[in-house]
Amino acid sequence: MQPRDDAGRDDPDGARGGRGPARRDDPGLLVGDLDEDALIARFLPLLPTAPTTLTGPGDDAAVLAAPDRRVVATTDMLVEGRDFRRDWSSGMDVGWKAAAQNLADVAAMGACPTALLVALGLPRDVRVGWVLDLARGLAAACEGTGAAVVGGDLSSASEVVLSVTALGDLGGVAPVLRSGARPGDRVAVAGRIGFSAAGLALLEAGLTGAGLDPHAAALVEAHRRPRPALAAGPAAARAGASALMDVSDGLLRDAGRIARASGVVLDLHGTTGALALWQDDLLARCGSLSGFCGAEDARRWVLTGGEDHALLACFPPEAALPVGFDVIGEVRAGAEAGVLVDSSPVHDLGQGWDHFAR
Amino acid sequence: MQPRDDAGRDDPDGARGGRGPARRDDPGLLVGDLDEDALIARFLPLLPTAPTTLTGPGDDAAVLAAPDRRVVATTDMLVEGRDFRRDWSSGMDVGWKAAAQNLADVAAMGACPTALLVALGLPRDVRVGWVLDLARGLAAACEGTGAAVVGGDLSSASEVVLSVTALGDLGGVAPVLRSGARPGDRVAVAGRIGFSAAGLALLEAGLTGAGLDPHAAALVEAHRRPRPALAAGPAAARAGASALMDVSDGLLRDAGRIARASGVVLDLHGTTGALALWQDDLLARCGSLSGFCGAEDARRWVLTGGEDHALLACFPPEAALPVGFDVIGEVRAGAEAGVLVDSSPVHDLGQGWDHFAR
Numbered sequence: 001m002q003p004r005d006d007a008g009r010d011d012p013d014g015a016r017g018g019r020g021p022a023r024r025d026d027p028g029l030l031v032g033d034l035d036e037d038a039l040i041a042r043f044l045p046l047l048p049t050a051p052t053t054l055t056g057p058g059d060d061a062a063v064l065a066a067p068d069r070r071v072v073a074t075t076d077m078l079v080e081g082r083d084f085r086r087d088w089s090s091g092m093d094v095g096w097k098a099a100a101q102n103l104a105d106v107a108a109m110g111a112c113p114t115a116l117l118v119a120l121g122l123p124r125d126v127r128v129g130w131v132l133d134l135a136r137g138l139a140a141a142c143e144g145t146g147a148a149v150v151g152g153d154l155s156s157a158s159e160v161v162l163s164v165t166a167l168g169d170l171g172g173v174a175p176v177l178r179s180g181a182r183p184g185d186r187v188a189v190a191g192r193i194g195f196s197a198a199g200l201a202l203l204e205a206g207l208t209g210a211g212l213d214p215h216a217a218a219l220v221e222a223h224r225r226p227r228p229a230l231a232a233g234p235a236a237a238r239a240g241a242s243a244l245m246d247v248s249d250g251l252l253r254d255a256g257r258i259a260r261a262s263g264v265v266l267d268l269h270g271t272t273g274a275l276a277l278w279q280d281d282l283l284a285r286c287g288s289l290s291g292f293c294g295a296e297d298a299r300r301w302v303l304t305g306g307e308d309h310a311l312l313a314c315f316p317p318e319a320a321l322p323v324g325f326d327v328i329g330e331v332r333a334g335a336e337a338g339v340l341v342d343s344s345p346v347h348d349l350g351q352g353w354d355h356f357a358r
Numbered sequence: 359m360q361p362r363d364d365a366g367r368d369d370p371d372g373a374r375g376g377r378g379p380a381r382r383d384d385p386g387l388l389v390g391d392l393d394e395d396a397l398i399a400r401f402l403p404l405l406p407t408a409p410t411t412l413t414g415p416g417d418d419a420a421v422l423a424a425p426d427r428r429v430v431a432t433t434d435m436l437v438e439g440r441d442f443r444r445d446w447s448s449g450m451d452v453g454w455k456a457a458a459q460n461l462a463d464v465a466a467m468g469a470c471p472t473a474l475l476v477a478l479g480l481p482r483d484v485r486v487g488w489v490l491d492l493a494r495g496l497a498a499a500c501e502g503t504g505a506a507v508v509g510g511d512l513s514s515a516s517e518v519v520l521s522v523t524a525l526g527d528l529g530g531v532a533p534v535l536r537s538g539a540r541p542g543d544r545v546a547v548a549g550r551i552g553f554s555a556a557g558l559a560l561l562e563a564g565l566t567g568a569g570l571d572p573h574a575a576a577l578v579e580a581h582r583r584p585r586p587a588l589a590a591g592p593a594a595a596r597a598g599a600s601a602l603m604d605v606s607d608g609l610l611r612d613a614g615r616i617a618r619a620s621g622v623v624l625d626l627h628g629t630t631g632a633l634a635l636w637q638d639d640l641l642a643r644c645g646s647l648s649g650f651c652g653a654e655d656a657r658r659w660v661l662t663g664g665e666d667h668a669l670l671a672c673f674p675p676e677a678a679l680p681v682g683f684d685v686i687g688e689v690r691a692g693a694e695a696g697v698l699v700d701s702s703p704v705h706d707l708g709q710g711w712d713h714f715a716r
Contacts (some may be wrong), residue, residue, distance in 0.1 A: 054428060055533055058619075061432035061526070063533045066424035070412060075523060077477035077513040108418035117434035119477075119521040153521075155435045163477040163511075163521030165433055168419070175413055175421045239509050247420050262418075264579035267391035 018226060031131060032124030036154055036266035039128065043154075045136035050148035050170075052114045064115050072168035072175065076106035080160040088203050091130040093224040095137025095161065097307075100260050101248060102166035104144055104228035104309035108246040110176040110237025112166035113230065118164050120156030128316040134162070145230055152354035173237040174242035181262035181314035185242050187329035188321055189274060190232035190311040192222075194235065194298070197305025198282050199223030201297070208288055215285040228309035235322035236313045243314040250304040254312060256338045262314075270299075274326040278302050279330035301343065304349050372592070389489060390482030394512055397486065401512075404493035404563040406557035408506035410472045410527075419509035422473050422525065430533065434462035438518040446561050449488040449536055451582040452520065455665075458697060459606060460524035461503055462586035462667035466604040467476050468595025469526035471505035471588065476522050479515030492520070502590055531541025531595040539620035539672035543600050545687035548590035548669040550580075551609050555663025557581030559655070565647055573643040586667035587636035593680035596669045608662040609633075610704060613697045614672060620672075623692035628657075628699040631686040636660050645705040661699065662707050 014067065029204060031039060044057055053064035076098070078084060084094050099116060106113045122131060138149055147166065181187075199219035202208060208220055228246060236244050242263055247254045255266045269275060279298040286293040312333055336343070389397060402415055413421035434456070436442060442452050457474060464471045476496065480489060496507055505524065539545075557577035558567060566578055586604060595600050601620055605612045613624045627633060637656040644651040672689055673679060696703070 001694070009535050010591065050427075055535065057536050060463040060523070061430045061469070063430050063467065063528070066427055066429045069424055070421050071426055071429045071521070072419045072421050073473065073475055073478045074509055075511050076473040077479055077511045077519070077521060078480050079513050079515045079519075081516070082514055105418040109413075110422065111419070111477075113396045116430065117431055117433040117523050119433045119523075121435055121437050121519055124401075151432055153433050153435045155436045155437050156440055157519060158439070158517055159515065161435070161437075161515060161519045161521075163435060163519075165431070165475050165523040167429065167431060167476075168524075170421070175417075177413065177417050186591060188637070194686070225555055 004148055007187050009043040011211060013348050015348030029126060029128040030124060031122045031126045040154060042128065042132060043135050046132060046139060046141035047149035048116065048139040048147065049275060050146055052146065053148045053150050055061070056148070057151050057214050062117070064113070064150055066169060068170045068172060069184040070170055072106050072109045072111040072170060073165065074102060075163065075165040076102050076105070076160065077163040086130070086160065089224050092137035092140065095134035096225045097140040098162045098164045099138045099141035100226045100228055101307070101309055102164045103141065103230055104246040104248070104311070106166045106168035107228060107230040107233025108244050108311055109168065109170070109171045110173050110233050110241070110303055112234055113145050113166055113168045115148055115150040115167040116142065116164055118149055118152040119155070120152065121155045121161035122162065123158055124156060127161060131239070151173070171234065175240050176237050178245050178258045178261040181243040181258050181264050181266070181331045182316065183264055183331055183333040185314040185316050186321070186327045187255070187266050187268065188313050188315060189330060190229040190236070190313070190324040191308060192193065192278055193247055193308045193310050194278050194282055194301035194305040195207055195219055195222035196226055196279055196307040197301040198286065198293070201293070203299070205290065205292065213288040219285055221350065222308065225305055226309045228325055229311055232311045232324045233321060236311065236325070238320060239315065239322045240319040241313045241315050247308060247310045247312050249306045251312070252303050252339050258312065258314065259337045263337050265332040265338060265340060266329055267332050267340040268329035276303055281286060300349055303346065375645060377560050387486040388482060389480045389484045389486060396581040396622045397489065397512060400486065400490060401493050404490060404496040404497060406500035406505065408504055410504065411506045411508050414506070415509050420473070420475070422508055422528060426528045426530060428528055430464050430467045430528060431523065432460060433521065433523040434460050434463070435519065435521040443660065444488070444518065449491030449580050450498065451497035453492035454499040454524045454583045456520045457496045458584045458586055459665070459667055461499065461523045461588055462604040462669070463507060464526035465586060465588040466602050466669060466703045467526065468531050468591050468599070469527070470528040470592055470604060471503050471524055471526045473506055473508040473525040473562055474500065474522055476507055476510040476520070477513070478510065479513045480517035481516055482514060484518060503521050506517060510582035515557070522612055529592065531532040531592065533597050533698065534599050536601050536603050536616045539601040539616050539622050539624070539689045541689055541691040542678070543674055544670040544685050544686050545613070545624050545626065546671050546673060546683040547681055547691060548587040548594070548671070548682040549666060550636055551605055551666045551668050552636050552640055552659035552663040553580035554584055555659040556644065556651070557574025559651070559659070563650065564571065565650065571646040574647060580666065584667045586666055587669055587682055590680060592671045594669065594683070597672045597673065597680045598677040599673055604669045605664070605670050607664045608680055609670070609689055610661050612706065616670065616672065617695045617697055621695050623690045623696055623698060624687055625689035625698040632686050633660055638662050644655045644673040658707055661704065668686040
């Protein structure tokens with residue numbers, strides 16, 4: 001486990017000052033110094049709002065508009081020490097990331113996000129400032145997306161646990177599942193892959209801080225605050241995408257999920273197009289960090305790195321690719337569903353993120 | 359913290375047998391012995407289904423019907439050691455309780471539940487059998503309610519954390535908030551209050567097991583598997599209830615929330631009607647447990663005991679009370695919003711459950 005020190009990177013509050021009883025405006029005020037209602041009263045005003053919210057936080061449940069008569073719903077849990085570290089990510093980063101990855105799941109069905117619900121488990125020794133920054137991070141990630149935080153729950157826990165549910169509206173389009181890819185489709189991506197993994201590697205190597213080259217620092221930022229191309233989801237649905245998902249566990253692993261759900265082979269272009277460009281970009285960004293990474297690292301990050309939340313889609317031959325999507329491969333028939341890179345199986349890389357893997 | 363021993367009360371699986379590598383059908387199989395996909399593959403088939411689910415678990419998000427064009431949404435987090443103990447509650451109990459309390463929040467808006475999303479944080483040393491029992495508990499609590507589990511997330515964590523989001527449909531009625539109570543309304547409850555708290559007290563005193571009087575054992579059952587009167591929520595909405603909520607943190611505390619949100623006084627009948635009957639019932643059930651509880655305990659359980667998830671409503675004079683509701687007081691005007699019992703403030707009891715209270 002990481003230390004309980006929660007000094008945030010860009011946290012406006014300083015470390016806890018005196019040892020006396022904390023006042024309400026003490027920057028070192030801890031969660032355990034407030035009762036539940038007082039903490040909620042500080043947290044609520046920072047949360048994002050939206051006109052689709054008919055009844056917001058504060059009652060037994062929220063009520064929100066679902067004009068399409070269908071609602072898209074997804075949930076993700078982030079656990080301290082597994083999905084984030086308080087010494088590597090500020091409250092703002094963690095709130096941002098939790099919102100972004102759930103919003104990406106809504107977009108990956110072809111829907112527009114409308115609402116988040118946020119359940120938060122907190123140790124008593126977390127600074128109240130860190131928790132309020134988390135609310136600010138949720139708000140920043142929701143800005144311009146149409147999503148509000150409409151409800152939540154606070155609980156005590158021995159590690160920070162953040163469970164976000166996102167809801168969305170399909171606006172009249174059919175949801176785009178993972179199972180519709182057909183031989184002859186193009187495989188395309190909106191967003192970049194491997195940048196979050198490279199940023200995590202920089203954090204793990206301790207290569208962060210003020211002296212870091214801005215090109216490399218952008219990788220750390222990509223890890224802390226992923227920016228999924230949310231508008232690309234509904235655009236893909238309207239364009240007639242046959243399959244769609246967000247890449248959260250690595251390209252090979254997630255492309256494999258489309259392949260198996262659709263009973264096809266996804267053959268990716270490893271040495272041309274976007275995948276090759278991203279590898280070159282990653283190498284260039286790490287160029288100032290002597291010996292930090294080589295071509296094999298860049299290839300591994302692009303093919304297996306998770307948490308960029310790029311949107312991976314398949315488009316039938318007749319569909320016009322929406323703006324923002326780059327072709328990275330083709331869908332083929334095959335005796336065994338799976339993923340190829342340059343028409344060959346990939347054996348030398350791991351399978352991406354697994355929560356329970358040893 | 360409680361011990362990591364997770365011997366469930368009514369768990370069909372025994373303790374872990376040999377020390378060798380676990381087989382897939384080993385009753386002592388632990389979460390850490392399986393990868394994430396394998397655990398999900400065992401968990402999913404046990405979850406409840408419903409015809410409102412258009413796209414169920416397995417894609418980036420679920421899609422469900424929202425015929426009313428509005429969706430009710432609520433979330434609650436249960437944390438091991440705070441909200442349940444694995445040595446006091448089986449996986450079945452924990453799944454049941456998590457579902458029931460979220461379903462009650464949907465009912466407390468006047469809506470019918472349609473869906474649950476379940477995020478689950480698990481230590482590697484939890485038995486797979488316990489986790490599968492949790493799925494069975496979710497299914498049992500959803501039976502007959504119309505709710506399905508449509509999505510979820512599995513994560514590793516250092517304690518069991520279960521975060522459930524419930525969605526519901528209003529079926530054309532206006533949501534019933536906490537803020538609509540008016541002087542002259544009757545205060546009524548569907549369900550019983552204090553039984554869960556009495557059951558918890560029995561567990562805390564170690565008064566459980568095969569020798570326990572069945573009347574007392576029913577209290578433990580009320581704590582482990584609350585049975586909110588879900589149908590009473592939509593019935594109250596259709597009958598014109600002015601305010602509605604579920605009692606999760608104790609009658610005084612939750613009635614106080616209606617009082618403050620509505621700017622009124624809720625004056626409860628402490629010595630006649632349902633509250634008095636419940637106190638007598640609790641005393642009678644504990645009668646065989648010499649010295650275990652007195653009239654003051656029963657009064658405290660009824661007035662401050664949480665987690666029964668009874669529905670607390672206010673009804674205007676002209677509304678006919680739906681079947682299942684018992685009048686327990688009146689709404690009055692008052693200079694200060696709050697709760698009275700027999701027209702007097704209550705000073706000798708705590709304020710109910712607070713997650714961060716010392």
